[in-house]
Amino acid sequence: MGPGTGPEPVVSMEGIVKVYRDGTVALRGVDFSVLPGEIHGLLGENGAGKTTLMRILYGELRPTSGRVLVGGREASPRGPWEALESGIGMVHQHFTLIPVFTVMENLSMVIPGGSLSRIGDPAVREKAEEIMGELGLPVPLDARVEDLPVGIRQRVEILKALMRDVRVLILDEPTSVLTPLEVRELFSLLGRLRERGVTVIFISHKLREVMGITDRVTVLRRGRVVGTVRTGDVTESDLARMMVGREVEMEIERRPPSPGGVLLSVEGLWVRGEEGGWAVRGVDLEVRSGEVLGVAGVAGNGQRELVEAITGLRRADRGRVLIAGREMTNSPPRELYRAGLAHVPEDRQGVGLIMDFSVAENSVLGIHDGPPFSGRWVMRWDTVRERAAEIVRRFSVVVPGLDAPARHLSGGNQQKLIVGREIMKGGKVIVADQPTHGLDVAATEYIRRLLLEERDRGAAVLLVSTDLDEILQISDRVVVMYEGRIVGGGRPEELTEERLGLLMGGAAG
Amino acid sequence: MRLGLGSPGRYAGPLAEVSLSLAIGLAAGAAVLAGVGADPARGIYAMFSWALSDPSAVLDRATPILLTGLGFAVAARASLFNIGMEGQMYLGGLVALVVSLATREPVLPTLAGVAVGAGYGALAGILKVYRGVNEVVSTIMLNWIAYFLLGYFVTIYYPSPQRPWRSLDVPVTARFPRVSELPTAFLVAVAAALVMLYLLWWTSLGYDIRAVGLQPKAARYGGADPRRVTAISMALSGGVSGLAGVLVVLGRSFYLDSHASVMAGMGFDGIGVALVGRNHPVGIVLSSALFALMAVGGHGMQLEVGVPRELVEAVTGVVIFALAVPEAYRMLASALRFGRGAGGTSEGGG
Ligand SMILES: Nc1ncnc2c1ncn2[C@@H]1O[C@H](COP(=O)(O)OP(=O)(O)OP(=O)(O)O)[C@@H](O)[C@H]1O
Ligand SMILES: [Mg+2]
Numbered sequence: 001m002g003p004g005t006g007p008e009p010v011v012s013m014e015g016i017v018k019v020y021r022d023g024t025v026a027l028r029g030v031d032f033s034v035l036p037g038e039i040h041g042l043l044g045e046n047g048a049g050k051t052t053l054m055r056i057l058y059g060e061l062r063p064t065s066g067r068v069l070v071g072g073r074e075a076s077p078r079g080p081w082e083a084l085e086s087g088i089g090m091v092h093q094h095f096t097l098i099p100v101f102t103v104m105e106n107l108s109m110v111i112p113g114g115s116l117s118r119i120g121d122p123a124v125r126e127k128a129e130e131i132m133g134e135l136g137l138p139v140p141l142d143a144r145v146e147d148l149p150v151g152i153r154q155r156v157e158i159l160k161a162l163m164r165d166v167r168v169l170i171l172d173e174p175t176s177v178l179t180p181l182e183v184r185e186l187f188s189l190l191g192r193l194r195e196r197g198v199t200v201i202f203i204s205h206k207l208r209e210v211m212g213i214t215d216r217v218t219v220l221r222r223g224r225v226v227g228t229v230r231t232g233d234v235t236e237s238d239l240a241r242m243m244v245g246r247e248v249e250m251e252i253e254r255r256p257p258s259p260g261g262v263l264l265s266v267e268g269l270w271v272r273g274e275e276g277g278w279a280v281r282g283v284d285l286e287v288r289s290g291e292v293l294g295v296a297g298v299a300g301n302g303q304r305e306l307v308e309a310i311t312g313l314r315r316a317d318r319g320r321v322l323i324a325g326r327e328m329t330n331s332p333p334r335e336l337y338r339a340g341l342a343h344v345p346e347d348r349q350g351v352g353l354i355m356d357f358s359v360a361e362n363s364v365l366g367i368h369d370g371p372p373f374s375g376r377w378v379m380r381w382d383t384v385r386e387r388a389a390e391i392v393r394r395f396s397v398v399v400p401g402l403d404a405p406a407r408h409l410s411g412g413n414q415q416k417l418i419v420g421r422e423i424m425k426g427g428k429v430i431v432a433d434q435p436t437h438g439l440d441v442a443a444t445e446y447i448r449r450l451l452l453e454e455r456d457r458g459a460a461v462l463l464v465s466t467d468l469d470e471i472l473q474i475s476d477r478v479v480v481m482y483e484g485r486i487v488g489g490g491r492p493e494e495l496t497e498e499r500l501g502l503l504m505g506g507a508a509g
Numbered sequence: 510m511r512l513g514l515g516s517p518g519r520y521a522g523p524l525a526e527v528s529l530s531l532a533i534g535l536a537a538g539a540a541v542l543a544g545v546g547a548d549p550a551r552g553i554y555a556m557f558s559w560a561l562s563d564p565s566a567v568l569d570r571a572t573p574i575l576l577t578g579l580g581f582a583v584a585a586r587a588s589l590f591n592i593g594m595e596g597q598m599y600l601g602g603l604v605a606l607v608v609s610l611a612t613r614e615p616v617l618p619t620l621a622g623v624a625v626g627a628g629y630g631a632l633a634g635i636l637k638v639y640r641g642v643n644e645v646v647s648t649i650m651l652n653w654i655a656y657f658l659l660g661y662f663v664t665i666y667y668p669s670p671q672r673p674w675r676s677l678d679v680p681v682t683a684r685f686p687r688v689s690e691l692p693t694a695f696l697v698a699v700a701a702a703l704v705m706l707y708l709l710w711w712t713s714l715g716y717d718i719r720a721v722g723l724q725p726k727a728a729r730y731g732g733a734d735p736r737r738v739t740a741i742s743m744a745l746s747g748g749v750s751g752l753a754g755v756l757v758v759l760g761r762s763f764y765l766d767s768h769a770s771v772m773a774g775m776g777f778d779g780i781g782v783a784l785v786g787r788n789h790p791v792g793i794v795l796s797s798a799l800f801a802l803m804a805v806g807g808h809g810m811q812l813e814v815g816v817p818r819e820l821v822e823a824v825t826g827v828v829i830f831a832l833a834v835p836e837a838y839r840m841l842a843s844a845l846r847f848g849r850g851a852g853g854t855s856e857g858g859g
Contacts, residue, residue, distance in 0.1 A: 334732035351730045365731040374713040
């Protein structure tokens with residue numbers, strides 16, 4: 001379906017301006033429209049306003065000015081229910097399902113006139129099964145959502161949106177939590193939706209994905225539209241340039257490593273997971289000063305538990321953790337930080353930040369207790385604010401102000417704040433778990449570069465990532481985790497993606 | 510003046526919210542009055558004019574509930590639901606009385622009352638940390654224990670020879686004086702609010718308390734020890750509640766009776782005071798004054814408009830309810846939001 005000048009847009013937004021209550025101008029007059037049956041990419045740096053624009057389209061936010069047209073008629077939705085009625089559905093950056101409910105129960109609440117009383121209504125099940133069948137979107141309808149893996153939960157989110165016969169489906173960074181295989185499955189689903197005439201708006205920071213699946217792309221920068229292009233007419237670096245406004249280095253130069261003494265060592269570590277079973281089964285690792293060790297693996301193979309055990313957030317049942325030669329097994333986080341550990345946690349909103357604390361308060365989380373940020377008792381807020389301002393400046397974090405709550409930062413800027421804080425600690429060992437999740441190209445390259453700088457400074461970096469590109473780009477050595485064990489590894493030069501893929505899938509050898 | 514107090518702009522929202530709640534509450538209260546045929550305007554006017562004609566009575570009434578309000582708030586900031594202010598207050602008052610009989614001056618009795626209140630609060634905290642006892646359950650039981658301890662000591666050890674259902678009087682030299690009409694006990698309570706404000710927003714302990722209350726997982730990552738924070742904030746809560754009892758006994762009643770009727774219920778009032786004051790020391794100072802004003806003015810309404818006491822309480826109850834709803838809602842919502850074992854993968858931002 002070649003989108004040209006012919007077809008009328010399904011939905012268009014005109015002159016959208018959004019000023020948040022705290023005065024942040026998120027959108028400065030955006031015109032945006034999508035055609036029937038296209039996959040339309042929406043790109044932009046962190047904080048460019050993508051989520052804001054889509055939440056306006058979905059009726060969750062009211063624009064300060066501007067209007068939304070559906071099928072040529074003005075229909076600025078006053079709430080998601082109105083958006084749904086005019087055929088616009090959205091899958092959010094974070095999940096919105098009720099975890100203790102089953103899939104069916106979750107679905108029953110969204111159908112027209114839906115309520116808890118519709119639970120068990122055979123019509124709902126029929127409809128769900130019809131969609132699943134037509135689209136090849138298998139979902140266990142009677143399972144409880146919290147028992148489902150992330151990839152399946154996402155399918156449920158999509159199914160939930162499709163229950164309402166949407167003509168336009170908005171997906172806000174749907175791939176950042178998915179494994180490569182799940183991404184492929186998602187894309188073939190999107191392809192089938194397109195064949196049926198559904199328009200998909202796809203937000204992602206991964207240019208390769210955008211190039212691979214979209215028909216057209218709109219790029220936002222600082223609340224304005226830079227342009228809308230046909231994907232076929234541009235290259236990845238064109239898009240990157242549009243987003244950032246300058247040339248972006250896609251390649252990172254890496255100086256040869258000069259490893260020194262062992263700074264982090266993990267010996268025979270066994271850790272239990274949430275359900276009490278072994279999540280980490282006897283892992284040995286060593287990271288030297290001046291090297292990056294990449295831990296690859298499909299999400300859910302014990303990486304999270306490994307990281308939590310090293311960083312003092314989960315008990316290790318057996319084995320030892322040493323930092324700079326000192327036995328630190330099961331030490332509380334504060335002691336680990338004093339011993340020189342920095343930790344960029346995977347869950348930035350649940351663990352890495354206190355969402356209702358200000359940027360300033362968050363900029364010293366973990367090191368607030370003690371000099372230079374506090375005396376024996378009293379916080380030195382001036383020093384804290386200096387540090388916060390320094391992080392904001394040095395790592396170009398876009399914030400409304402140092403007193404704004406972290407909640408008001410865009411996802412990417414939240415991550416930059418965390419990474420900046422941890423790097424500023426100047427630690428000996430840096431554990432970075434998915435450090436570039438949800439970050440735009442420029443920020444991603446920047447953070448990878450920073451990690452390499454830390455390495456060159458002499459830090460030992462443990463990089464845990466499900467993103468193979470990331471692992472291969474900046475690791476000096478790679479290990480692959482599968483079902484709680486290290487199943488192989490090597491130097492990135494010696495490893496092909498195929499080989500890694502096989503290891504990650506558990507194919508031994 | 511930032512962070513805790515925030516920029517002036519930060520107050521615009523809360524102020525608007527409080528004004529709106531107050532307006533709704535007063536309107537509903539007026540409707541209650543009108544419903545029984547009383548003149549609402551006269552009733553409400555009587556309430557305020559009566560209270561304002563006797564400011565020192567209002568301040569006396571505000572003193573203990575300001576402190577129990579602080580007590581509730583400091584625990585609530587650590588997401589603990591302390592309803593043991595009542596018992597902590599009783600013990601504080603009892604200890605202050607007993608010590609004052611010996612020392613005949615106010616300082617040592619005050620410190621002793623605060624210390625015992627703190628210990629009593631910490632007990633509930635420690636039971637929670639090491640035995641997993643829910644603080645709501647333990648503090649309810651501790652309230653009863655304190656109540657009977659108080660009755661026991663008052664009637665067995667320190668009964669007044671003339672009136673055996675009440676205690677000996679606090680020596681005159683151990684009483685908190687009044688400077689012209691102004692009760693110094695109230696100033697002590699306000700000072701406690703300032704200390705609490707400082708502690709929560711200008712110390713690293715306060716940072717930890719607020720962090721644990723907002724996001725326990727992130728607080729742990731940030732190096733706070735949730736168990737220590739729980740015990741300490743319960744102790745702080747008990748300490749200020751103990752001070753409430755001290756100030757009632759040394760500042761206003763100068764005796765205790767076997768049913769603690771000079772302070773009964775003022776611990777529980779702290780919950781409402783804290784909710785209306787948004788669990789913030791400055792707000793609590795203001796809301797305790799409002800509570801006291803309505804309590805004192807309620808007499809005025811009773812006398813001048815001739816409505817029964819129950820109705821006066823219904824009217825003030827309606828006003829308080831309207832004021833407390835927003836904060837109560839927020840506490841409940843955040844308890845639900847983070848109570849659900851935030852597991853899973855939460856991704857992305859605003
Ligand atoms: N509730 C809010 N209050 C105030 N400012 C906000 C709020 N939500 C977002 N912002 C600000 O609006 C701007 C746009 O944010 P938005 O979340 O739309 O960005 P985004 O393009 O989705 O970024 P990301 O890729 O990081 O998710 C940012 O500067 C952000 O800080
Ligand atoms: Mg976003």
